[in-house]
Amino acid sequence: MLTTTVLTAALTDASLPLLAGGPLPALGPDFLDPDHLISSFGTAVVVGVVAVVFIETGLLFPFLPGDSLLFTAGALVAQDKFPVHINIYVLCLMLFAAAFLGDQLAYVIGRRLGPKVFSRPDSRFFKQKYIDQTYAYFDKYGGRTIIVARFVPFVRTYAPVAAGVGKMNYRHFVSYNVVGALLWGVGVTLLGYWLGNFTFIKNNIEALLILIVGVSVLPVALELWRARRKESTGETVEGRDTDYDEPAERAAVEREVFGAASTAPVPGQAGTQVVEDGGEPEPEPQR
Template identity: 45%
Template sequence: MELLAFLIDFILHVDRHIAAFVAQYGAWVYALLFAIVFVETGLVVMPLLPGDSLLFVVGTLCGAGVMNLPLAITVLLVAAILGDQCNYSIGRRVGPRVFQWEQSRFFNRRAFDAAHEFYEKNGGITIVIARFMPFIRTFAPFVAGVAQMNRARFTAYNIGGALLWVVGVTLAGVMFGNIPWVQANLSKIIWAMIVIPGLIAIYGGWRAARREKQAAGA
């Protein structure tokens, strides 16, 4: 329970935690950033870690001169690309057995169904779009691996999506993160970056489950 409480607090106040980490440990913050992004994108059991809000906060700190922007973007890009490649490889290895897994503490069936539904409808571009959607972002490369998507094709979408996501959201933090209004409402912005895409992912999972039931009853 203490770990869960800390994780929730970290997600909702990622700006304070990262700033405090920089003040105490300096350059080690880049190792922390790599670990967070790699785990969030690379391990299908960890979809709750901050993604978009983390990048925005990093951009904000870079804009304030607290962190080095080129180094931060490079570290985040490498972590995002390697994370998706790892997740894809796990999905490719596990294969069709995934479709037999049930909802559990370590596997979010609804989020997986949402990612699979999104992938089936939109194909490879899902890998790019999913970068901007919490939960879906974690499951999309895993689903691509399960579906045996061509590795070269997946890698191309992976790199393109990572570039758009990391550079785009981080630079948004640089440009807007230190505006007084944004600073005053940062916690609300973080909530919006988590809740709105999360609701979209849940809706997608609900639709996928509903269609599956309708197909089974037909």
């Protein structure tokens, strides 16, 4: 309720300058405003946009405007308001490469560093609850999470890392990665380009950008609301999904989705017992 109220107030306040003919403010920090980012890149805008997509998907930095940046770039190209002239299909090809290679790098990071990459304590840019959400998506969608995650903030950053940590079959990962990069990197950009050709959109591009930023915030707001709701009912601990916040629970998802577990059960942990001969942990007998 609080998140919805704040977001509604922000969108309302942002629309007032438009009605008055004044400049439009950005929602949140400047690095979350796609229009500001594109403008600030200047003649290096193509490199800048490609770099943002690559960093968000490949370098474990989830706080970047992925969806809204792609859509805005496509819309501005359609209206000849992009800082440099570029063919939309050339831009799409470069964004596809950035999205694909970003996930490849994230997979390698997870594969090389293993569970250590997800064992860090919470910090400003890293939260264990994001990892829990990622495992929840793998538990629900299986390997298709690599595709689905592209459209979910935070999850798209950590899903390929989790795939590497769990040693997901590389051929399967690449196939999912290609489809995801096409649907997200190319699809969202072309959607912005095609909609940008409508006269109404051309005449109201500023209002559209405000709407894009608002919509891009909604999934995050929804996740926050769901976390608070679960926490209030005792289903989570400090906003984290208790089904995926223990090594053995994550290992169970890895065995189901990837066919192997990278996270060994912890000796003495509830629900499992360690087998000395290296076999699979067996459930404790019912009492």
